[in-house]
Amino acid sequence: MSELLARIEPTPTVPFAGNGVTVTSAPPMARFSLRARKAADLEKLLGVSVPQKIGTMQSGVMCLGPDEWLMLAPDGTKIADGAGLSLAVTEVSDRNVAILLEGPRAASVLAAGCALDFDHFEVGRATRTIFETVEIIVVREAAERFHVEVWRSFAPWLWTAFVTVAAE
């Protein structure tokens, strides 16, 4: 019975080693969607400074829009609900899953379906964009390592697309 209650991941738990790139499902993690008119309110809640330039990331918090941030944290992390502050905190840990692309061909695998210019996409940048028809959030964690956030139901398709390109 207990195995029926086990968490079912939308993407394989075994990494795919392709030609110059590895595609891996990231372990579960906590995610929070943070909306606020003023970044200062958010900093009061989190106790750390948050990035204010769209497309940048700092201490696990990425700025997606003028009033929108996404925070990634280790699985099980809880944060205050921000009562009394002018902001909205929504836990979206299970809305997204993440796929990691690592290796010298990581950027070219992403570029197969995404129009961003990865030659000028610095390490530490994080932005929402589109891969073919699927909305993703791309974080460049290192020159040859990308963290791709995708909505859970789109993840199997995205995994297949990455693996197909990676195998070429």
Add this chain to the structure above:
Amino acid sequence: MILIHCPYCDEKRAELEFAYAGQAHIARPLDPSALSDEEWETYLFIRNNPRGRHHERWRHIHGCGRFFNAVRDTVTDKFETTYKAGEPRK
């Protein structure tokens, strides 16, 4: 592929990330009940259809999510400029 400059992200991004959202600078009447049917119809449905320069709203839906305004040439499909919502007509 057309690249559109998002005034919020301050960079050029592929047209795929954007959605068209109709003519720009249409102010909602402050007191709709004072309007005649014709005036209300004009507000709701009547739009410009110029050949050339057109002010329109776009949304960076697969990026920062924000609406902004743009001036686009309807003949060449070239974007002349884009600017933040709330800024005066350019």
